[in-house]
Amino acid sequence: LYVYMWLGSIECLLLAVMSYDRFTAICKPLHYLVIMNPHLCLKMIIMVWGISLANSVTLCTLTLNLPRCGKNILDHFLCELPAMVKIACVDTTAVEMSVFALGIVIVLSPxxxxxxxxxxxxxxxxxxxxxxxxxxAINTCGSHLTVVSIFYGTIIYMYLQPGNSASKDQGKFLTLFYTIITPSLNPLIYTLRNKDMKDALKKLMRVEYESTEMKRN
Known part of the structure; x- marks a missing residue:
């Protein structure tokens, strides 16, 4: 659970760092190599990993310390924090407010x-x-904007809403979407910007089409 939350927080903050890279490349192209030097990149990565680790430790510890009163079966695909909070047998307002506050820092601020x-x-x-x-410029930003739209849309819906406003099935679907589908699409979304990858994909589709036609004939 700690690692899961840590990596999810890293994704949120890393998308913000990537947007700064795009901003520098397009708005200050002549100064790009000076601004985005290896030293700055290393500091930003350390900051992203450090803040994400602190967020994971705080949220997971608060959630795991909630009493369950014998409720040890989670109706979910994995240990998602909102689902774990719901099976607690005490008032969870303070924990939900903590999740919401840290969600603003980790999700809305980036x-x-x-x-x-x-x-x-x-x-x-x-x-x-x-x-x-x-x-x-549009090609440079297109893939990043696509990932931002898919990832943040589901994360905001999951973590920045009232505790009981979403059904269990909605929660399951959204969790499946941003933990499996979105990361699986990332390599495809980012690499399709590359001309060599586009040419290879077109060649593969052409070979597949020709092979299908030969089998039919």
Whole structure:
């Protein structure tokens, strides 16, 4: 549970760091290598891992210390914090408020930073006179925006809502979505920006199509 929460928090904060990388690349291209130097990248990664670890230790400890009064069967795919809070046999208002407060820090704060970054990026793209430059900038940000939309949409719905407002089936589906489906799509979303990967995928689809046609004939 601790590792699961730790990695989930890392994903949230890492997407914000990536948005800063996109902002620097598009809004300050001549200074990119100076700003995004290895020393700064290392510090940002250490900060992301450290904050995420602190969040995991705090939330998981609060949740695991709740008394269950014999309720030891969790109707879920995995040990999801909201589901574990629901089977506690005491008032969980304080824990839910803690989850909500840390959710704002770990989820909404990075999301706000991402939106601000993309606000500046949009202004920079609109000022570009070259259509090719605009396409290149959009291509640079497209994959990141896709992952942000999918990941944050489900996370916000899961962790920043009243405790009993979602059904168990909704919770199961959303957990399955952002823990398995979204990470599985990440390699595909990010690598499709690469021209070599696009060409390889087209070649693979063409070979598959030709093979299917030969079998039919």
């Amino acid at each position: 999301l706000l930073f991402i939106l601000i970054s993309y606000g500046y990026i949009a202004q920079a793209v609109l000022r570009m006179k070259s259509k090719a430059g605009q396409r290149k």
